[in-house]
Amino acid sequence: MSELCSLLKALESSEAPISAKDLLLFVTYAARLKNEILIPQSALENHDRAPDLLPASVRALLATVAGNIPLEAVDNMWSVLKNAIWTTQEFSRPLDEDRFIALGSDLGLCEL
Numbered sequence: 001m002s003e004l005c006s007l008l009k010a011l012e013s014s015e016a017p018i019s020a021k022d023l024l025l026f027v028t029y030a031a032r033l034k035n036e037i038l039i040p041q042s043a044l045e046n047h048d049r050a051p052d053l054l055p056a057s058v059r060a061l062l063a064t065v066a067g068n069i070p071l072e073a074v075d076n077m078w079s080v081l082k083n084a085i086w087t088t089q090e091f092s093r094p095l096d097e098d099r100f101i102a103l104g105s106d107l108g109l110c111e112l
Contacts, residue, residue, distance in 0.1 A: 018077070022067040026077055029065050029100075030085045033058050036109055050086035054078055057107040064103055 018026070030037075038047055040055050054062070054074070063074045100109075 018066060018069060018073070022065070022069070023077075026062055026066040026074075027081060027085055029062055030058075030078070030081070031088070032100075033061070033109070034086070048086075050082035052079070052082075057104075057109055060107055061104055061109055 036058055037051060037054060041047070041051050045051070059071050059074050062078075063069050063071055066074070066077070069077075
């Protein structure tokens, strides 16, 4: 429970307010995009650990699904949530495929 409190405090101090719904969408989409997040990473890096930076296309998609938040807010949220997203299997539930394709196709992220 203390981890959740720490996460909420860190998000609360962010410049861009985010609703609970948008936070859940951010976490769900980020968890499903692990392969896309790993593509630009070095093969020598530990893939069991969340990378510090997100690819531009993933950042753009997460900004959109999280209520059109600024990219800087995406970076802040990723830095706070990345370890929980990366290690929690429950976050990788199925997405709304039509919405994913509609939002991700212009960014080259059209396959689940």
